[in-house]
Amino acid sequence: MGKLTTSETKVKEHHKPLYKDIVHGAGRFKTASQNSGRDSTSEQKDGEDQDTIIDSKATRKILQLAKDQQEEIESEENRFGKRVDDPFVKFQVRQQQDEDEDDFTEEYDEMKAFEGSDGEEYDGEFEGEEEYVNEEDAKLFQSYFKSEQSFPEGSFNLADKVMAKIEQLQAEAERKNEKPVDAVLLPPKVIQAYQTIGTLLTTWTHGRLPKLFKVIPTLKRWEDVLYVTNPDAWTPNVCFEATKLFVSNFGSKDATKFVHMVLLERFRASIEDSDDHKLNYHLYRSLKKSLYKPAAFFKGFLFPLVEERCSVREAIIAGSILAKVSIPALHSAAALSWLTEQDFQPATTVFIRILLEKKYALPYQTVDNLVFYFMRFRVINGQVADSVKNYYDPANKPSEIPPMPLVWHKAFLAFAQHYKNDITDDQRDFLLETIRTRGHRDIGPEIRRELLAGVPRTENTDERMEL
Structure with missing residues (x-):
């Protein structure tokens, strides 16, 4: 076969279809196998258009390009308010709308069926869509919100949650503060150890005390620890x-x-x-040792004993302790001033007489209190003071004025003799x-003789400090 001339080559290249370049070139489109053996000249002569088959990879790319083009056209329509007359685009848009309508119709039918069966509202989930929720997760979720009882309208805003948290903390603080009066907040081992010591102290008479008992005064919660030992x-x-250990x-x-x-x-019992x-x-020796701290003795023993209206015998025994132990003058003066302000009872007069017989140099304020104490027992127009009246007749209607007890006269005589x-x-x-x-x-x-023999006090002589 001879060579083609230059003119013929140009003509053939000019009239060569694009299909030939696609098939024989480096493109991705390939012809079917049944067409590969046929001569290109005969195909050109027949003039028939052969069908081509596109592979799946190319098809996906074409569809993706079409979809991108469709989305671009829709965005342009939404932006400029224009319609596109491309038939392919219109077909794709219409097809997508039909699919959305079908999905909505199916969901609506399911919702109506659910409402018709149970009579409840549809919440967007069906039995097939339920998921398992852990109980701990559910409790954790509910802890962030209050129950419907606290929120009748079902609102869960930040202010409600803050107020609920504040109320919870206040309730916990109140519960912590509310504890039994006799509660002992100590570790179990400490309670057990000191209960054992308390059992030992019920029979102890001599020897060395346990070391755990000796360290009680150094403890911060010594009262609770001492209570465990059962004093x-x-x-x-x-x-x-x-007493020696604790008071010192x-x-x-x-x-x-x-x-x-x-x-x-223990004294009264x-x-x-x-x-x-x-x-x-x-x-008895324990009470004498407690007078090492006079303020502790008066505030912790003597004053409560008088307020509980002790008997005369108890007052005489306790007064004998006062008589044998030296007490600072100011503590005695303060005790006398307190005793003169109490309602009359023989036990009170016993303590007054014992403190007066110590012959301390009392401040004038205490002396004046003692004078007013004895003056209120006067009988004025057939009446006595209410404090004396309450002692003899609780109904405040005595038939006659009774005589004063002997201890009162002794106390009056001691005051007249020394002051x-x-x-x-x-x-x-x-x-x-x-x-x-x-x-x-x-x-x-x-008493009359002692009072008349005294020298009257003047404001300029021997001024004493006031209490």
Whole structure:
């Protein structure tokens, strides 16, 4: 076959179809196998258009390009409000709308069927769409919101959650503050150890005390620890050793608590339970040791004993302790001032007489309180003071004015003997009037003689400090 001329080559290249370039070139489109063996010249002569088959990869790319083109056209329509007249685009848009309508119709039918079966509203989920929720996750989710009882309208805003949290914290704080009066907040091991020590102290009489007991005064919660040992069951020997230990190591405030908690009840129980109504010797020594801190003795023992209206025998036994132990003058003066302000009872007068017989140089304020104390027992127009009236007749309607007890006359005589030079002339006249109306046949003349023998007090001589 001869070579083609240049003109023929140009003509053939000019009239060569694009199909030939696609098939024989480097493109991705390939012809079917049945057309590969045919001669290109015969195909050109026949002039028939052969069908081509596109592979799946190319098809996906074409569809993706079409979809991108469709989305671009729709965005342009939404932007400029124009319609596109491309038939292919219109077909794709219409097909997508039909599919959305079919999906909506199916969901609507399912919703109507669900409402018709149970009569409940559709919430967007069916049985097939339910998911398993862990109980811990559900509790954690509910903890962030309050229940419907707290929110009748079903609102869950931030302010409601904050207020709910504040109320919860306040309720917890109140529950923590509300504890039993006799509660002991101590570790179980500590309670067990000191209960064992308390059992040992119920029979202890001599020897060394346990080391755990000796360290109680150094503890911050010493009251609770001491309560665990059950002080009511201690032997009197333990009370004496404990008084020396605690009173010497404590300050006035803590020593007052110890004396009131341990010694006061043991003192009254010992006198009441004994056959001869006497105080145990070791408890007597314990009270004498407690006077090492006078303020603790008066505030923790003497004043509560008077407020509980003790008997005269209890007052005489406790007063004998006061008589044997030296007490600072200011503490005695403060105790006398407090006793004169109480309602009349014989036990109070016993303590007043014992403190007066110590012959301390009392401030003028205390002396004036004692004068007013004895003056209020005068009989004026057939009447006495309410404090005296309440003692003899609780109904406040005495048929006659009873005589004063002997302890009162003894206390009056002690005051006249030791403080007759510390009163004024007016006070002496009032005291003489009291002796005239409420005197004793044997002690009354002695009191009158002592008062008349005294030198009146002047404001410029021997000024004493006030209490």
